[in-house]
Amino acid sequence: MELLEAFRLVAAPDVLIAILASAIYGLVVGSLPGLSATMATALLVPVTFWLSPIAAVATIITASAMAIFSGDIPGCLLRIPGTPASAAYTDEAYALTRKGQAELALGAGLWFSAIGGIVGTLSLVLMAPVLAEMALSFSTFEYFWLAFLGLMCATLVARSSPIKAIASMLLGLLIACIGMENPAGTPRFTFGVPDLLGGIEPIPALVGVFAVSEVMRAMVTPEPPKLPDRKFGSILANQWALTKKYQWPMWRGNIIGIIIGVLPGAGADMAAWVSYAMSKKFSREKEKFGTGHPEGLVEAGASNNASLASGWVPSLLFGIPGDTITAIAIGVLYMKGLNPGPTLFTENARSMYALYIIFILANIIMIPLGILMIRMASQVLRAPRAAIMPVILVMCAVGSFATGSNLFSVLLVGLFGCLGFVMERNGYPVAALVLGIVMGSMVEQNFITSLIKSDGDVLPFIERPVSGVLAAMTFGALLWPLGVWIWNRVQGPRLPAGSAAE
Amino acid sequence: MQLSDRVTGGVLVLLGAAAAWGGSRLPAVPGQEVGPAAFPMLIGCGLILCGVLIAVGIGRSFEAEEAPETPHPWWYGLRALVPFALLLFYVLASETLGFVLTAAAMILVGALVLGARLRLALPLAVLMPLLIHLAFYKLLRVPLPDGLLSPPW
Structure with missing residues (x-):
């Protein structure tokens, strides 16, 4: 009965239109180099104000799934990843294109993205109710560790110094301290500015860090080359053969993606890096990697989309973002009265079912729309950067203004843009900063409440079985880079930073 | 930087x-x-x-190896501050000038700095603010300031 009701919710015309429109939007934004899936989602937020709850969530789910796939397109054709989640296998896809097999590379991106998305959704369907049952008994200790684990996972970003990542995360936490929202309600670090009393809203920070800093980067980097016009053959022609041939890597990619997605704080980018490394490690044809071999594409392409869906697990259950995209989604969920938490699954089951259906639907329509997008890619990618970037900038201003009808947030967007730009330039990962900002008050609240409950004692933090396991995982994530470093010292330097495999 | x-x-x-x-x-x-x-x-x-x-x-x-940067004159890096300056301009000017004029100025300057020809930048600066205004003011009901020039809707 609930399921039927959920179908009815999704079949509402406004939801269907929202899905279609955001699918096209996600495909276009994801395919433009420099415009990431997170940015696509952040710029959608003002639009979701005006939509019904289900339609609002549908736009975020659809746009992010499409953008993650679509990021493969410029990666494959121009060797410029459209989104960071495609960066892991851009060289491989481009090598295939140079061998004249662009259709195979793009088709693999599309087909295995859709499969990854659907498998990820199934994991969400299966895992969420079980975990919800468990989460009902969680106390502030468990929530503290979960949030802390999320922060630590956010620092395990590939290709960056873990210390710089931790510093970024701490900076985010410090920014979250600003304002009156702390256990005592005292204004902190407001410097007498009334606009700061309410704290720093995550949306202007996100838009600044992910969108404005990208416009700034465009100002000082040369324009990417134009795509030559080309006709594509059949996109999906050999995909079934690939599916059968690389069935095992595909499943491994799905599973790794799901695991990384469920981990709070680690998202699609990391899933792709880890899966690509994993694929190379276990492949029977290692030497073919990097020369245009589809195996890695299969595994990593499935992985990043699978992580996208399972990233919603911690977000929906605990309000702890699985990645930067769900960090935005959580804000929208609260705004729409679908407050994350285990009760969401018991009291609002039809909304949850509707959400699952939207996920599946989005991944199914990804295939026809994706083929269309691939065929039109050379037209879309020909849009001059000088025309897109200024418009994005105006959208940033309007979008952040819309979140509070307040010009101060426009200023914040600019400041965060500068901060993000400088950080990125110097090797500080901005995703860790953003998750610090989003989760700061949650970490603090649970930390302080737990400390008060335990009377300053450390033991209750690890006494309960679940909190003990979570604590161990957190310290594992913290000490992981040290382990990699020692391993490198012993084995000779060859391990890419932060990736769990190889 | x-x-x-x-x-x-x-x-x-x-x-x-x-x-x-x-x-x-x-x-x-x-x-x-x-x-x-x-x-x-x-x-x-x-x-x-x-x-x-x-x-x-x-x-x-x-850390991943950085690609070596092509040498530029010292002022080239300052171009990165243009977006911030434009946002600051929006904060200061949008109340008096109104959304359409402010956004038009932002788009025009931004596009020119990124190397667009006037043939592209001018129509863009005229059309896009109107479109964005239509979408955000009319559809999403964001109270954008009218200022000196208010669109017909």
Whole structure:
């Protein structure tokens, strides 16, 4: 009965239109180099104000799934990843294109993205109710560790110094301290500015860090080359053969993606890096990697989309973002009265079912729309950067203004843009900063409440079985880079930073 | 803006010290050991530690190699500040000039700095603000300021 009701919710015309429109939007934004899936989602937020709850969530789910796939397109054709989640296998896809097999590379991106998305959704369907049952008994200790684990996972970003990542995360936490929202309600670090009393809203920070800093980067980097016009053959022609041939890597990619997605704080980018490394490690044809071999594409392409869906697990259950995209989604969920938490699954089951259906639907329509997008890619990618970037900038201003009808947030967007730009330039990962900002008050609240409950004692933090396991995982994530470093010292330097495999 | 790790590490140390000092001066909640001061002080200490480690170059081996930058005249890097300047312009001018004129100016300047011809930049600066205004003001009901020039809708 609930399921039927959920179908009815999704079949509402406004939801269907929202899905279609955001699918096209996600495909276009994801395919433009420099415009990431997170940015696509952040710029959608003002639009979701005006939509019904289900339609609002549908736009975020659809746009992010499409953008993650679509990021493969410029990666494959121009060797410029459209989104960071495609960066892991851009060289491989481009090598295939140079061998004249662009259709195979793009088709693999599309087909295995859709499969990854659907498998990820199934994991969400299966895992969420079980975990919800468990989460009902969680106390502030468990929530503290979960949030802390999320922060630590956010620092395990590939290709960056873990210390710089931790510093970024701490900076985010410090920014979250600003304002009156702390256990005592005292204004902190407001410097007498009334606009700061309410704290720093995550949306202007996100838009600044992910969108404005990208416009700034465009100002000082040369324009990417134009795509030559080309006709594509059949996109999906050999995909079934690939599916059968690389069935095992595909499943491994799905599973790794799901695991990384469920981990709070680690998202699609990391899933792709880890899966690509994993694929190379276990492949029977290692030497073919990097020369245009589809195996890695299969595994990593499935992985990043699978992580996208399972990233919603911690977000929906605990309000702890699985990645930067769900960090935005959580804000929208609260705004729409679908407050994350285990009760969401018991009291609002039809909304949850509707959400699952939207996920599946989005991944199914990804295939026809994706083929269309691939065929039109050379037209879309020909849009001059000088025309897109200024418009994005105006959208940033309007979008952040819309979140509070307040010009101060426009200023914040600019400041965060500068901060993000400088950080990125110097090797500080901005995703860790953003998750610090989003989760700061949650970490603090649970930390302080737990400390008060335990009377300053450390033991209750690890006494309960679940909190003990979570604590161990957190310290594992913290000490992981040290382990990699020692391993490198012993084995000779060859391990890419932060990736769990190889 | 490429800075050395010593500079960014040093900045983090200073920031951490300021956070810890500022946090320590926050009033405590009577009768409680931990209050609003605990968290900023903890973060401050963490930042100091990270800053020192970064400044002495620990963790450097994890970073991906940067592509060598093509040499540019010194003012080229300042172009990165154009978007911030345009946003600042929006903050200061949108109330008086109104959304359409402000956005048109932003798009025109932004496009020209990015190397667009006037043939592209001018129509863009005329059309896009109107479209965005239509979408946000009419459909999404965002109270954009009218200013000097209000669109017909």
